[in-house]
């Protein structure tokens with residue numbers, strides 16, 4: 001350590017202390033506890049929740065339902081809103097936008113806005129009931145999907161994924177996860193309830209390795225932010241303890257399993273997590289998740305040229321879906337290239353053949369259109385290249 005550096009523990013303590021005074025991310029009991037010293041009546045807390053989560057104010061002075069004096073007292077005690085801030089925007093030719101959003105310690109996380117859906121392939125549940133929401137005709141989009149990150153970096157090390165190259169830097173808090181959504185909704189003046197907003201937890205990180213914060217964010221999003229849980233999908237690489245906890249949740253998004261291989265042997269080569277939990281282990285855990293009416297579990301399948309895209313692989317996927325014994329669908333994604341990732345994109349013909357082979361054998365299969373490839377916003381491409389980010393001991397992992 002050089003003389004000018006602060007010890008890491010001091011930096012972490014300072015970060016935690018600072019985070020404690022952030023109001024965004026707190027609601028209900030937490031908010032009541034944080035502001036316990038002010039003797040606020042319930043209706044004052046509700047006014048604050050509306051300001052934070054519906055109006056998405058950025059400053060306590062904007063909570064205009066509160067008397068000026070109260071705003072002043074709370075601000076003087078060091079509290080601030082702390083809504084995460086978009087610090088950089090990359091815009092794709094297809095309308096997709098990728099954002100760098102600053103977290104509590106100034107480190108950035110990646111979030112993606114996809115107007116007109118998430119690749120809205122025919123039959124995709126995200127495109128069902130897709131009428132133009134009342135009041136949204138003034139916009140260039142009628143519905144949109146936000147791809148949300150749960151960690152900075154990722155420890156899972158899928159071989160085809162650019163995010164994996166970062167390693168795990170740190171977990172995000174519930175406020176930082178939900179805050180990505182709030183920042184993006186604010187930017188686009190989008191309002192859940194009026195506008196059709198889907199959320200996919202498929203950005204940087206493995207949500208089930210940051211389970212409590214992830215589920216805290218889901219409750220915040222489904223609660224005061226009023227985004228129906230049925231419009232959210234979480235994707236996991238197959239973290240079995242997380243799936244088992246998820247099965248117990250009263251409020252929960254739809255579930256997607258990042259499968260990417262027809263058997264354990266191929267999967268181990270591209271997803272080392274398979275050595276810990278086999279495909280059979282994952283299927284057994286998913287069987288315990290009580291699905292809603294007409295709900296299907298999605299198997300995400302990134303096609304890698306010559307690795308997992310052959311006819312025999314498709315036939316094995318059919319068998320796997322049959323023995324899953326729960327309603328399922330397969331989303332096929334042609335691998336998105338990334339620097340330093342040693343795979344090749346399959347041809348469009350291979351992708352179509354793979355899809356047809358699944359469909360002919362009765363498996364619902366859809367091809368997800370790539371979004372924002374030119375700005376590194378597509379699946380598996382999220383990686384902010386910065387030398388500032390260094391792994392923090394104890395962050396992430398199981």
Ligand code: SF4
Nearest residue numbers: 154156158161164205
């Ligand atoms: S695909 Fe997902 S789980 Fe795998 S390394 Fe990338 S971010 Fe992590």
